Amino acid sequence: MNSLYSLMLESARDKRFNKDYVVLYDIRNAEFVIRKDSIEDFLAKVRGNSDFLVRKRVAFLTMNPNQVVFSSLLNRLAVSGLYSLETFSTLPAALSFLNVDPIFIHEVENVLIALKETDD
Numbered sequence: 001m002n003s004l005y006s007l008m009l010e011s012a013r014d015k016r017f018n019k020d021y022v023v024l025y026d027i028r029n030a031e032f033v034i035r036k037d038s039i040e041d042f043l044a045k046v047r048g049n050s051d052f053l054v055r056k057r058v059a060f061l062t063m064n065p066n067q068v069v070f071s072s073l074l075n076r077l078a079v080s081g082l083y084s085l086e087t088f089s090t091l092p093a094a095l096s097f098l099n100v101d102p103i104f105i106h107e108v109e110n111v112l113i114a115l116k117e118t119d120d
Contacts (some may be wrong), residue, residue, distance in 0.1 A: 012049075012076035012097040023056060025071075026112050039073050046119050058085040059094035104109040 011017055020034070060071035072086040088094035091112075092105055 005042060008046070009049070016096060019056075020055075022100070023058045024061060024094055024098060025058065025109070026061045027071070028061055028065050028069075028117075029116065032066055034070065036073060039070075043074070056083055057098050058083050059086070059097050060087045061091060061094050062087055062089060 060074075062068050062069070062071060068087055071085070075085045075087070076081075086094075086097050088097065091109055092102065095102070095105060095108060
């Protein structure tokens with residue numbers, strides 16, 4: 001959870017960061033072995049950072065039950081009223097929730113593929 005929080009901080013400090021952006025977390029290749037109290041600690045850090053305390057739509061793109069449980073716990077424990085957080089199994093559904101025009105689905109998928117390749 002510390003690395004996720006560090007990544008969020010790094011993103012918020014980027015000069016191109018905009019608090020009005022919607023967020024898509026592609027966690028389809030992630031495996032979570034985490035306790036509920038670790039998620040609660042993570043959310044306490046997020047709540048304590050004003051860069052993250054904005055109304056925001058967040059979509060989690062998942063592929064298996066383990067990932068759904070993680071995103072569902074985040075949703076249940078998240079700051080009420082600040083985040084509209086949902087879990088999706090398909091990219092078109094996630095982008096629709098984020099109000100992204102469907103013409104960008106292939107472009108977004110290509111970016112996700114490119115990001116995965118640079119992470120390998």
